[in-house]
Amino acid sequence: xxxxxxxxxxxxxxxxxxxxxxxxxxxxxxxxxxxxxxxxxxxxxxxxxxxxxxxxxxxxxxxxxxxxxxxxxxxxxxxxxxxxxxxxxxxxxxxxxxxxxxxxxxxxxxxxxxxxxxxxxxxxxxxxxxxxxxxxxxxxxxxxxxxxxxxxxxxxxxxxx
Amino acid sequence: xxxxxxxxxxxxxxxxxxxxxxxxxxxxxxxxxxxxxxxxxxxxxxxxxxxxxxxxxxxxxxxxxxxxxxxxxxxxxxxxxxxxxxxxxxxxxxxxxxxxxxxxxxxxxxxxxxxxxxxxxxxxxxxxxxxxxxxxxxxxxxxxxxxxxxxxxxxxxxxxxxxxxxxxxxxxxxxxxxxxxxxxxxxxxxxxxxxxxxxxxxxxxxxxxxxxxxxxxxxxxxxxxxxxxxxxxxxxxxxxxxxxxxxxxxxxxxxxxxxxxxxxxxxxxxxxxxxxxxxxxxxxxxxxxxxxxxxxxxxxxxxxxxxxxxxxxxxxxxxxxxxxxxxxxxxxxxxxxxxxxxxxxxxxxxxxxxxxxxxxxxxxxxxxxxxxxxxxxxxxxxxxxxxxxxxxxxxxxxxxxxxxxxxxxxxxxxxxxxxxxxxxxxxxxxxxxxxxxxxxxxxxxxxxxxxxxxxxxxxxxxxxxxxxxxxxxxxxxxxxxxxxxxxxxxxxxxxxxxxxxxxxxxxxxxxxxxxxxxxxxxxxxxxxxxxxxxxxxxxxxxxxxxxxxxxxxxxxxxxxxxxxx
Numbered sequence: 001x002x003x004x005x006x007x008x009x010x011x012x013x014x015x016x017x018x019x020x021x022x023x024x025x026x027x028x029x030x031x032x033x034x035x036x037x038x039x040x041x042x043x044x045x046x047x048x049x050x051x052x053x054x055x056x057x058x059x060x061x062x063x064x065x066x067x068x069x070x071x072x073x074x075x076x077x078x079x080x081x082x083x084x085x086x087x088x089x090x091x092x093x094x095x096x097x098x099x100x101x102x103x104x105x106x107x108x109x110x111x112x113x114x115x116x117x118x119x120x121x122x123x124x125x126x127x128x129x130x131x132x133x134x135x136x137x138x139x140x141x142x143x144x145x146x147x148x149x150x151x152x153x154x155x156x157x158x159x160x161x
Numbered sequence: 162x163x164x165x166x167x168x169x170x171x172x173x174x175x176x177x178x179x180x181x182x183x184x185x186x187x188x189x190x191x192x193x194x195x196x197x198x199x200x201x202x203x204x205x206x207x208x209x210x211x212x213x214x215x216x217x218x219x220x221x222x223x224x225x226x227x228x229x230x231x232x233x234x235x236x237x238x239x240x241x242x243x244x245x246x247x248x249x250x251x252x253x254x255x256x257x258x259x260x261x262x263x264x265x266x267x268x269x270x271x272x273x274x275x276x277x278x279x280x281x282x283x284x285x286x287x288x289x290x291x292x293x294x295x296x297x298x299x300x301x302x303x304x305x306x307x308x309x310x311x312x313x314x315x316x317x318x319x320x321x322x323x324x325x326x327x328x329x330x331x332x333x334x335x336x337x338x339x340x341x342x343x344x345x346x347x348x349x350x351x352x353x354x355x356x357x358x359x360x361x362x363x364x365x366x367x368x369x370x371x372x373x374x375x376x377x378x379x380x381x382x383x384x385x386x387x388x389x390x391x392x393x394x395x396x397x398x399x400x401x402x403x404x405x406x407x408x409x410x411x412x413x414x415x416x417x418x419x420x421x422x423x424x425x426x427x428x429x430x431x432x433x434x435x436x437x438x439x440x441x442x443x444x445x446x447x448x449x450x451x452x453x454x455x456x457x458x459x460x461x462x463x464x465x466x467x468x469x470x471x472x473x474x475x476x477x478x479x480x481x482x483x484x485x486x487x488x489x490x491x492x493x494x495x496x497x498x499x500x501x502x503x504x505x506x507x508x509x510x511x512x513x514x515x516x517x518x519x520x521x522x523x524x525x526x527x528x529x530x531x532x533x534x535x536x537x538x539x540x541x542x543x544x545x546x547x548x549x550x551x552x553x554x555x556x557x558x559x560x561x562x563x564x565x566x567x568x569x570x571x572x573x574x575x576x577x578x579x580x581x582x583x584x585x586x587x588x589x590x591x592x593x594x595x596x597x598x599x600x601x602x603x604x605x606x607x608x609x610x611x612x613x614x615x616x617x618x619x620x621x622x623x624x625x626x627x628x629x630x631x632x633x634x635x636x637x638x639x640x641x642x643x644x645x646x647x648x649x650x651x652x653x654x655x656x657x658x659x660x661x662x663x664x665x666x667x668x669x670x671x672x673x674x675x676x677x678x679x680x681x682x683x684x685x686x687x688x689x690x691x692x693x694x695x696x697x698x699x700x701x702x703x704x705x706x707x708x709x710x711x712x713x714x715x716x717x718x719x720x721x722x723x724x725x726x
Contacts, residue, residue, distance in 0.1 A: 013515050015550050019522040026535045057599045106518035109525055 003030035004151045005120055006048060010040040010066055011055040011082070023109065027148055029116075037061025037069065044073045051119045053112075055105070056083045064097055071098065076126050078119035082107075113147035120154050181480060188472040188479075196468060197461065204457045220410045223373065223423035223436045228408050230367050230375065231425035231434040234360070237275075238338075238429050241355065242321050244274050245340045249351040258283050258349070264294035271353065279335060279354040284311070286348035295354070297331040305352075314341050314350065323430040326357050326385045326395060334394060336385070357394070360386040373436050376400070380431035400424070400435045490696070493676075497693035498624055501631065512561050512595045516554035523551045564592050576725060578614045579622070581654050585645060588626045593634075601640025602633070609648040615723045621697045622721075628690040629658045629717050635681065636662025636715065653703065653722040660716075665709040673707060701725050 007029050011017050014035050021031040032049070034040035037060055040052070052070050056063035067079045078100040095101075100119045103112065121138050128134040137157060144150040248254055248267055257263035264281055271278040280295020288306030293299060305311040310324045324337040331354075339352035360377065364386050367375045377386040382401035384394050392398060402411055402424040410423045422437035527547060530536045589597065589604055597604055633643050637660055644659040665673060665680070672678045676692040698705045702722045709715035 013519065015554075016515065016519045016522060019519065019526050019547075019550070023522060023526050023529055026529050026539070059598050059601055062599075062601075105514045106521040 004028040004148070004155050005116060006030045006032075006050045007116065008032050008034065008040060008043060008049040008052040008070075010034050010037065010052065010058070010063075012036060012058045013055075027113075028152070037066040040066055041069045041073065044070050044077070048074065049077055050123055051100075051116055052077055052079045053103075053116075054079055054081050054099075056081050064099075067097060067099055076123055078123045080115050080119055110147065113151065117147045117150040117154065120151060124154060124157060181476065184479060185472060185476045188476050189469065192468045192472050192475075193465075196464060200461070200464070208454070208457075219438060220423070223438065224408070224410050224425075226367065226373060226375070227423040227425040227434050227436040230363075230436070231408070231427055234363070234377070234432075234434060235427045235429055237363075238323060238427070241275060241277070241338055241353075242323070242340065242429070244271055244278075245338055245351055245353055246321070249340050249342050249349070254351075255344075258351075259292040261292070261294060264292055268294045275359075277355040277359040279356050282352045282354075284339075284350040284352055286315070286350075297354075299330060303330060310337060310339060311350075314339055315348070325379045325383065325432075328395075329354075357386055361388065364388055367436070372439060374439050375434060375436045377432050378435055380433075385432055398435075400433075402426075402433055402435065494621075494693050494697070497690060501624070501628055501690055506565070509561055509565050513558055516557040516561075519554040520551050523547050523554075575620075576616050576618055579617055579619050580614045581612060581622075581647060581656060581721075582608050584619060584622055585626065585647070585656070588623060588630060589645065592623070592627055593630045596634060597630070597643070600634045600637070602637055603640075603642045605642065605644045607644065607646040609646075612647050612649045612654055613723065615654055615721060616725055617701060617721065621701075625694040625697055625719070628694045629719075632690065632717075633658060633660035633662060633715075636660055636664070638663075641714075652724070653720050656719045656721070658717045658719075659714060661714040664711045664713045664715055665707070666711055670707055670709055674705075 007024065009017060009021060009031060012035050017033045017035060021033050024031045032043055034043055036058065054063040054066050063081050070077050070079060081099045081102045082105045083102050100122060101115055103115055124138050125135055134157060141150055141153050144153060268278065268281045280297060282290050283292040284290050284305055288304045288311050290303045290305065310322050314322045321340045326334050326336045328334060334357055335354040336357060337352050337354050339350055341348060341350050364375050365388055374391050376384055376391045376398060378398045378400050379385050382398055384392050384396055384398045387394055400422060404426065408425040412421060422435050424433050424435045426433045530542050641661040646657045648655045669680060674691050674695045695705050698719055702725055704720045707715055707717050
């Protein structure tokens with residue numbers, strides 16, 4: 001099965017990483033994991049990622065620092081930050097940061113997939129900014145309800161996978 | 162000083178009782194001085210004034226008696242002299258002076274004027290009594306030549322003399338009036354003896370109501386006329402007032418050592434009338450001043466009771482206020498604790514979310530594996546591994562909630578033996594462990610091996626340390642270094658927290674322990690943490706202080722005695 005999404009997850013809870021990665025791989029995502037900032041950046045330099053899922057509170061580099069570093073490597077990467085706060089202020093801060101969005105932890109898998117789909121759509125829009133037909137089709141896919149299905153269809157749009 | 166409340170150990174309740182006594186004592190003293198003292202002064206003043214007044218009154222009373230009676234005596238004596246003078250100047254006398262008959266009728270005429278006249282005698286210029294009429298049987302020819310009165314009369318320029326009271330030839334107390342006339346070359350003297358009885362009666366009348374004692378004393382201090390009560394006639398009297406002023410009141414000891422009497426010198430003879438108070442007289446005047454102290458005493462007793470009641474009321478009110486303050490303070494401590502819990506809660510919620518997320522994913526994975534679509538050609542799960550992971554995560558949650566609950570619960574103050582290092586480790590590893598790790602704060606412990614166990618209330622001490630660690634973390638955004646060092650001196654432990662955070666200006670250092678002072682943005686800190694921590698440490702009998710400089714970090718030092726006093 002071709003990969004639906006190239007995802008990088010960064011979290012210091014290794015058990016959690018292992019399990020979530022496994023679940024997402026079952027659904028056809030290409031998941032790479034790193035338990036700290038430097039490892040994540042090294043991975044990002046090695047290959048391309050569509051979306052990065054970052055835990056905010058980590059020892060060493062925290063989520064926002066990793067976000068900045070990843071954006072330096074690939075400005076078009078979209079990041080979703082996992083936070084325990086869930087406050088409005090936190091959200092405003094994060095969007096000012098330039099992250100795509102945030103998710104509370106723990107989260108429902110459907111909501112995660114939904115967020116990933118939206119983030120991926122945004123990345124594709126940015127990548128194909130000069131190609132209005134593709135952008136139109138991306139927008140059209142917004143109708144699709146099942147996020148996993150949406151991801152699959154978006155993936156097909158992304159030529160040269 | 163905190164009054165009994167749930168947060169104060171029993172040993173402090175004994176202090177509370179002695180505090181109450183001390184407060185009561187102070188209030189009583191204050192009230193007594195405030196109310197009694199002026200009243201006392203006033204009462205003393207008025208008493209004094211009254212006493213002075215009565216004294217003056219008594220004095221003038223006596224002086225008036227002395228003067229008036231002296232005047233009367235004077236007059237009496239002058240009249241007798243006039244009687245004699247008239248007689249000696251009478252032509253009939255000049256003609257018949259030595260005739261017994263004449264003298265007899267002259268004497269009875271004199272006695273009609275005044276029955277003090279006892280006898281009559283005619284004396285020549287040499288002192289010989291040439292004629293006599295009276296009750297006394299004289300020896301044949303009596304000569305007065307050696308008598309001092311004769312000599313004085315003969316030598317002096319005056320025409321008359323009055324003697325002191327004396328026994329004389331007759332052996333009976335009497336005094337003599339004598340008048341002198343020149344008859345050509347010779348001198349003729351008419352003398353009369355007067356009985357002092359009349360004068361004594363007179364003195365008795367003055368003494369009348371027994372309020373005063375009166376006496377007539379001569380210039381040498383010998384009683385002339387005195388009542389039996391006063392003294393023995395012709396004996397030495399204790400009175401000898403000064404000649405000047407001739408009338409007055411003696412306040413101070415005279416030549417004889419006696420004091421306080423009124424006197425008046427007579428004009429005609431060197432006699433002085435002396436009047437003084439008897440005990441009865443004094444008492445009559447004195448009853449009032451002795452009543453006043455009694456009344457005052459009664460009044461003061463009543464006032465004292467009122468003051469005592471009032472003092473107790475005041476103290477009661479003050480203690481109630483202190484109790485209220487202590488309650489508020491206790492509530493404040495609890496509120497600060499809850500506020501810091503609120504701050505902790507954010508970190509703790511984060512902590513809990515991780516194991517919860519793990520459980521959610523493990524469960525999710527197990528469900529995925531039962532979904533035929535997803536699990537198609539997957540390796541079978543090692544169930545044990547995943548169930549263990551869930552189990553572990555559950556207990557992680559439990560530990561986290563437990564440490565929060567322990568911190569939140571308001572427990573009674575329990576003084577027990579704890580080792581400060583153990584408490585420090587609990588705080589650094591347990592409660593704040595995760596937060597320290599996440600905030601990239603490196604903790605370096607430098608524990609002195611000689612530090613011993615101390616008596617303390619674990620919960621309150623933990624509250625203080627959590628507060629200090631949290632502050633250090635907040636000061637070191639982005640991470641830093643927290644050094645925790647212990648040492649001890651004599652009877653106390655020293656714990657030092659050093660961070661590499663943003664530090665404080667001198668102005669901030671001054672205010673940092675004040676309640677509601679915070680350098681954090683609104684909503685991010687209550688400003689209560691340090692002020693409550695300080696009051697906890699102070700309650701333990703210790704000290705807490707800070708040393709800091711902007712951008713050079715802060716050092717908080719706690720000194721705690723091993724035994725709470």
